[in-house]
Amino acid sequence: MQAAGEHLLSQVTQSLYGFCSGIDIVELRMKLSEIISEYDIKRIESEVAHPDLKEKIELSLAGKQLEGLSKITLDGYRIHLRIFADGVKKKVDDVTTADIRVYLARYKDQKIATISTKLSVLKSFFGWLTAEEILPRDPTTKIKPPKKEKRLPKALSIEELEMLREACQNVRQRTLIEILYATGCRLSEVYAINRKDIDYNTQSCRVIGKGNKEREVYFSFKALFHLKKYLFSRGDQESALFITERQPYRRLSKRGIQREIGIIAAAAGLQKKVSPHTLRHTFATLTLNNGADLVAVQELLGHENPATTQIYASITAERKREQHRKHLVQ
Template sequence: MQAAGEHLLSQISQSLFTIQPNVSITEIQARLSEIISQYDIRRIEIEEPHPDLQEKIELFLSGKKLEGLSPLSLDGYRLQLRVFAEHVKKKVEDITTADLRVYLGRFQNLKSATLASKLSVLKSFFGWLAAEDIIPKDPSAKIKPPKKEKRLPKALTIEELEMMREACKTIRERALIEVMYATGCRLSEVQQLNRADIDFTTQSCRVIGKGNKEREVYFSFKAIYHLKKYFLSRGDQEQALFITERRPFRRISGRGIQREIGIVAARAKITKNVTPHTMRHTFATLTLNNGAELVAVQELLGHENPATTQIYASITAERKREQHRKYLVQ
């Protein structure tokens, strides 16, 4: 695109240089019109994202889709890059490290994890463009991610988990709580499950996780019991594992599952913020505290990096005291 622009400028310059004195404006316009007709020229509105940047974003997303990135991740990338394009209205090759720092500086009030997520998307985008030789160098390469906040995931205690169970008023609520806790699945993984996916003989099913990777997860006796009870209460033909309560029956949305768990937590009078991911944290923390091997929990959670699972291995004060009493040589 830059070469075409330079070529256009060169042609216009040469044309104007060769025009004789006393040539009319009409003749100049005709000469320029003849040159410009060979190019696709679009006016760039300063208020709008640069078309070149938008084009490269679509190219990047297409590439990532071919690499097998999940639709959920692609939507996240698209949203983040759209916001970026609205702030940095430049051609991709003209974007500098300073531009990225100024852009990220707009979000200093956000948590470091959120800021790191925004930077990660930009690094993925510009790194991909540089690797594909679309841009000469990656302007995000020199930017270091912010320090991560050292906060342990807020899992439910055994008592709080029981309070959640007791607070369930509908069959669907109880089945959902038991499935989320027993499997340790992500919200998107549970939301996409179908009834036919459940193997009641082995009390397991296969889910599609991050990076489109498949893994096997397992149910508890309680989860299986309440799932069967939930299925018997339904008179629909929907294939989805969890559906809406009102007609027309359809697969429950991720937002619907979040809302359901939030309602149960409020009813149980649990003060901490309880989300679907809290149930995943609870599965990991309580399982590890009960003696499960870290590698096994890593596989069950679908973590590629053991360090991601390691954050759940920080045991409670009570568990530490128990271990001290049990293993200290007197």
Template sequence: MKTAGELLISEIAGFISELVPINVEQTKSQLSEIVTKYHVTQVDDEEIHPDLTEKILLFLSTKKLEGLSPSTLDGYKLDLRIFAEHVKKKAENVTAADIRVYLGKFEHLKMSTIGKKLSVLKSFFSWLAGEEIIQRDPTVKLKPPKTEKRLGKALSIEELEMLREACVTVRQRAFIEVLYATGCRLSEVHQLNISDIDFQEKSCRVVGKGNKEREVYFSYKAMYHLKKYLTAREDECEALMVTIRKPYRRLTKRGIQREVAKIAKNAGLENKVSPHVMRHTFATLTLNNGAELVAVQELLGHSNPDTTLRYARITEERKREQHKKFLVQ
């Protein structure tokens, strides 16, 4: 059986012989002297190309040093691994067509999800091109798919009260109040520890997107129910939100989502409530109550005020009030 080096020599000699007349055996002998200086490994058609794996690891290492959050890095790692499993090529040989075919395999997914996958690939290949590791970026001409920008509808004040009354345990009530009062993202609440809470100032610091830290605040109601929940706990776990069964440990993000969904079902608001809807509710009700956009932007941890504006759905009553108050007669 021929070695990988011998197969390489035969293929090269055969290719040259089709271009110009040569002594094939003599050429093979000369090529052999060159190839013996290298370790040659044949890449199986079914294997992920080692070159692409190497470039992905280099990219992820660089992004880690740039301060990307562990959850963002995990998302990049997963998407790029799946891509490498589908497109078994060297990074420099990947074409726009390869990427289109790859994304076309996910027709069952929402356009927004496909857009996120393309965004990861754009970030990866533009970085490779920028570092001059590859000569061209195959994603340059690929446009993100058009998506409908729909946000989960914010709860009304009445629905928020329904949700509160549907809480069966002090734990459930504490979860709802903390999510609503702080306006935090699910990932931000998930990583909170009890020691992060400043009970005197009714505030805590959270780490959001881009590894940016900001201060968020609790209402009197949130602080009251949070203290009741913590007093009732019998564990020594440092996490703010923990499991109800032993061994007590930090509740997963999925666990928090399930708990909120359970409360929503009890309230007759099934499929209408999630941790992100609570964040949306915080933003909408706060803005409708007269808060300044810049302040809400800071509280939500948005770097761009346009992002905050997407949450602003002013009520008809509020519009009438503003018209009456500010119209110059």
């Protein structure tokens, strides 16, 4: 018999002998040995995740992939779920609400957003298993998400946006600023745009956002002017909209775009941190403050949930005063 089987046999017989006095331990061991000999027994080491939980994680990720989740989102889910599996070390059927609460409590010193993300991933995982009837119940149902910190996105003011524009040292930098601001695109969306995607007649292009969903975004006259100028200055055949400055020319990486925005912000002398996402925040905030419809901005940003766009609707004090003067019945 395998060592794992012998170990199991010893543990079971000792436990039963402790609870039931008067039993023939030798006969019991022989009978159990006959039964166990028909099975291939492996001991689960406490240091590693339970194989059942790992198997269910991969199964759920495969299901989520079929539902259209992007590779980036799936990779993020996989990391969070593997950390959870390594921490819990149970079969998925044995995971309780208490296990999940204990796991999340380990991160009590982390930001609320971190805990919310971890819980959101677990709710998605167990919710999927329950919907597929792999689990009879969802252990995350009773766990409420922590209250989110009310932080407004740090958008640029009009003056700061102009400072960025003035600080650009070349046409590629200026085009990056104008495209990110005019379209409100995410970094990953701008990174993936190709030259052929641009429709000059409608001053727009189509991008693939979260959940592999396609939407149309629009350029301003400034963005289109600098984009044409940038593309005219290039002599390469690379399909990407933004490419590296040095040969061999290739698509400018996401990290490269982030670095370029950081260089421009430093040259502008801005004290706040500026990233491609800052320009997305700026697009949303300035357009809403200028009277844009919330639903339209939601569509332009590619937000599935209106509540995500609503955060930008907390308008400035100046805008509040203007609205008060304009609409108050004297």
